[in-house]
Amino acid sequence: MTSKPRSGKGVDRRTALKLAAGAGLASAGGFGFARPAKAADVTLNVWTGYPELVPYYKAVADEYAKTHAGFKINLLSTSLREHEQKLSAAMPTGTGPDIFDVGANISIKFAGANLLKPNSAEIDQYMKANWSKYTIDFLSFKGKTYGIPLLEGRAAMYWNKAMFKEAGVNGPPTTFGELIEAAQKIVKIDSTGKMTRSGISMRLSGQGSGITEKFRFVLEPAGGKFIEETKSGKWHNGYDNEAGRNALQLYVDIVQKLKVDDPKVPHDADAFANGTTAMLFREAWVIGEIQKKSPTLDFGVAPIPRWDAKSPYKMLVQPWAVYVSGKSKNEAASWDFLKFLSQPNNARLITEMTGWGCNRQGVDWTPLLKKTPQFEVFVQPPKDVQTFSDPVIAVFDELESRAADKLPGLYVDSSLNGNPAKVAEAIKALAAQTDSILKTAGIYGTS
Amino acid sequence: MVRPEDDSGPVTRPTSLGRLLNGIGHIILAVGAIFMVLPILWMVSTSFKPPTEVSLWPPELIPSQPTWDNYTGIFDDAPFHVYFLNSVGYSLVATISVMVTSLLAGAIFGKYNFPGRVFLFMVIIATAIVPFEAYIIPLYIQIIDLDWVNTPQGIVLPTLFLSFGVFLLRQHVSSAIPTELLEAGRVDGASEWWILRRVITPLSAPALSAIGIFAFIQAWGAFFWPLIVANDQDLFNMELGLQIFQFRFSADYGKLMAGSVISTLPMLIAFLVLRRRIIESVALSGLKG
Numbered sequence: 001m002t003s004k005p006r007s008g009k010g011v012d013r014r015t016a017l018k019l020a021a022g023a024g025l026a027s028a029g030g031f032g033f034a035r036p037a038k039a040a041d042v043t044l045n046v047w048t049g050y051p052e053l054v055p056y057y058k059a060v061a062d063e064y065a066k067t068h069a070g071f072k073i074n075l076l077s078t079s080l081r082e083h084e085q086k087l088s089a090a091m092p093t094g095t096g097p098d099i100f101d102v103g104a105n106i107s108i109k110f111a112g113a114n115l116l117k118p119n120s121a122e123i124d125q126y127m128k129a130n131w132s133k134y135t136i137d138f139l140s141f142k143g144k145t146y147g148i149p150l151l152e153g154r155a156a157m158y159w160n161k162a163m164f165k166e167a168g169v170n171g172p173p174t175t176f177g178e179l180i181e182a183a184q185k186i187v188k189i190d191s192t193g194k195m196t197r198s199g200i201s202m203r204l205s206g207q208g209s210g211i212t213e214k215f216r217f218v219l220e221p222a223g224g225k226f227i228e229e230t231k232s233g234k235w236h237n238g239y240d241n242e243a244g245r246n247a248l249q250l251y252v253d254i255v256q257k258l259k260v261d262d263p264k265v266p267h268d269a270d271a272f273a274n275g276t277t278a279m280l281f282r283e284a285w286v287i288g289e290i291q292k293k294s295p296t297l298d299f300g301v302a303p304i305p306r307w308d309a310k311s312p313y314k315m316l317v318q319p320w321a322v323y324v325s326g327k328s329k330n331e332a333a334s335w336d337f338l339k340f341l342s343q344p345n346n347a348r349l350i351t352e353m354t355g356w357g358c359n360r361q362g363v364d365w366t367p368l369l370k371k372t373p374q375f376e377v378f379v380q381p382p383k384d385v386q387t388f389s390d391p392v393i394a395v396f397d398e399l400e401s402r403a404a405d406k407l408p409g410l411y412v413d414s415s416l417n418g419n420p421a422k423v424a425e426a427i428k429a430l431a432a433q434t435d436s437i438l439k440t441a442g443i444y445g446t447s
Numbered sequence: 448m449v450r451p452e453d454d455s456g457p458v459t460r461p462t463s464l465g466r467l468l469n470g471i472g473h474i475i476l477a478v479g480a481i482f483m484v485l486p487i488l489w490m491v492s493t494s495f496k497p498p499t500e501v502s503l504w505p506p507e508l509i510p511s512q513p514t515w516d517n518y519t520g521i522f523d524d525a526p527f528h529v530y531f532l533n534s535v536g537y538s539l540v541a542t543i544s545v546m547v548t549s550l551l552a553g554a555i556f557g558k559y560n561f562p563g564r565v566f567l568f569m570v571i572i573a574t575a576i577v578p579f580e581a582y583i584i585p586l587y588i589q590i591i592d593l594d595w596v597n598t599p600q601g602i603v604l605p606t607l608f609l610s611f612g613v614f615l616l617r618q619h620v621s622s623a624i625p626t627e628l629l630e631a632g633r634v635d636g637a638s639e640w641w642i643l644r645r646v647i648t649p650l651s652a653p654a655l656s657a658i659g660i661f662a663f664i665q666a667w668g669a670f671f672w673p674l675i676v677a678n679d680q681d682l683f684n685m686e687l688g689l690q691i692f693q694f695r696f697s698a699d700y701g702k703l704m705a706g707s708v709i710s711t712l713p714m715l716i717a718f719l720v721l722r723r724r725i726i727e728s729v730a731l732s733g734l735k736g
Binding site: 050075082269276 | 498587588596
């Protein structure tokens with residue numbers, strides 16, 4: 001067989017196919033090359049569901065490596081929902097990381113399935129010596145602690161100082177009554193009746209548990225609870241009562257009667273940063289967003305108002321911990337790194353770098369507060385602020401998500417406007433749904 | 448290709464009702480086109496906006512201070528060139544494999560009789576109606592057994608075969624290639640392998656192109672499976688890489704959009720270059736991509 005001479009004008013089809021096939025095989029083969037590793041090296045696989053923590057983890061790992069030669073972390077960050085999906089596949093099959101951060105609602109599932117080991121006596125003691133009982137309790141399951149606290153989501157009220165001044169309001173409001181009064185003075189409606197600036201940005205639309213979470217920002221100050229635990233460790237709804245009705249009525253009034261917020265105007269952190277709302281209830285990360293998107297904005301942060309002058313301030317606190325996998329082959333190194341990660345200077349660093357708070361005791365916040373005083377409410381909340389948190393039960397996310405499916409519709413339901421009986425009916429139906437989910441989960445009880 | 452005017456009979460002038468309906472049709476299509484294009488324009492526009500302009504209200508399509516920072520920034524924040532090359536590698540391997548396996552299986556099912564042919568073909572087709580999510584766990588366990596978790600071969604494995612490709616090629620080979628042609632080759636002493644390469648393959652080029660394009664698009668946009676299998680960010684494709692700009696409650700929209708533009712660009716260029724072939728492929732396969 002003789003081969004045809006090549007024309008030199010280009011690549012013929014056969015050659016092109018060979019090249020393509022060769023490239024494919026080379027790619028497939030090349031991908032499979034193992035990377036050489038030194039036997040003495042310690043590389044920890046760290047997974048995070050907070051991509052904004054990546055620079056923080058890297059900075060702390062670099063610092064740790066200065067005293068631990070050969071130490072490295074292989075960091076994997078994905079958005080939270082994907083992170084949870086990845087962990088759900090990897091943890092039971094032993095293909096997970098050495099270290100990961102995740103919400104307590106997920107970690108208790110892993111603990112229940114023996115995929116997480118309870119903290120050793122040493123780590124347990126370390127936690128109890130450096131964090132509040134509140135945080136310790138939050139991260140405990142069946143009387144045992146798991147993981148080390150990493151950060152905390154704490155909600156407070158952002159207020160735009162310039163808008164308050166312009167409206168002649170001495171802010172910030174300390175009660176919901178004052179808040180409504182201020183919002184009415186600040187809200188802007190154009191000649192066509194269209195809202196161009198909201199007095200306050202409530203969470204009125206969207207999907208997911210966040211809507212219910214924001215409803216609780218009002219429900220708790222009003223004296224209610226989304227779910228309540230009984231003495232026997234069972235749960236039932238805590239809002240089919242006056243507090244629940246008041247909270248829903250406030251939302252309905254804000255949208256329909258008082259018209260200080262509207263689902264059609266921009267909402268959330270972006271709205272506050274670009275000056276289309278005067279007030280917002282949110283966590284500390286918004287400070288970083290404002291610095292990035294609107295660095296000249298003059299704003300303050302205060303506790304979310306009390307229901308009235310006699311009621312307490314309430315603040316939602318959501319601790320977030322970092323864990324060592326029960327199947328890690330580098331358990332000792334992982335815990336040692338986590339202890340380093342949670343040292344006071346690194347705890348401050350997480351707030352400085354990411355805006356997320358941290359309640360590690362013994363942290364000197366002075367340098368941070370000198371630079372960004374707005375962090376004060378989050379890192380050193382006033383003594384009269386009472387905290388509340390998410391109950392650590394597996395179905396809590398479902399409870400919030402299912403309620404969140406209905407709440408936005410209720411906020412704009414015109415039949416609820418000025419109709420307390422309808423509001424009571426809506427709350428009763430919503431509460432019945434909550435109890436029904438608790439019953440299905442086998443944890444419903446009233447005594 | 449047959450032109451419409453070649454079809455038959457004299458050309459009739461459209462009635463006024465016909466013209467009206469035609470006009471309405473064009474308006475609906477134009478509005479639809481605007482809705483389709485607007486998000487792409489928005490993506491490109493946002494990719495050139497500084498953070499202070501991204502969330503302005505009312506929004507502005509044209510950035511007042513356009514910047515390249517988002518494009519340079521994404522390469523500072525993550526190895527985007529690696530993600531891009533990974534996407535190219537995974538997609539090419541998937542495309543080549545799907546074309547080869549679909550051709551082989553399609554030719555066998557289309558032109559060869561053997562016991563259980565129909566049953567086997569039905570089994571393959573049945574896999575097309577099972578959603579990926581339904582067998583992702585057994586597949587993942589299989590990948591663990593193969594020790595392919597966190598490897599490129601583990602990432603590309605589910606994209607190497609396409610039951611729809613087998614179906615399409617089988618239909619094409621059985622209906623568009625005369626059996627007499629293969630018989631003539633055999634009479635002349637050609638081997639079955641020679642017939643496959645020199646007769647069936649060239650005559651299946653349109654169907655192969657269709658399936659190749661479909662396989663490439665599918666592999667390029669893969670997200671969930673690579674997410675589960677890749678534990679090392681160096682193995683990420685573009686779709687996964689973009690997540691690093693999605694924070695807990697916010698996003699770096701400028702960089703996210705810059706990354707999305709880069710991710711979309713190859714597909715856009717491929718479409719512009721191959722648009723005729725793609726449209727033919729869509730018509731052939733009945734797919735919308």
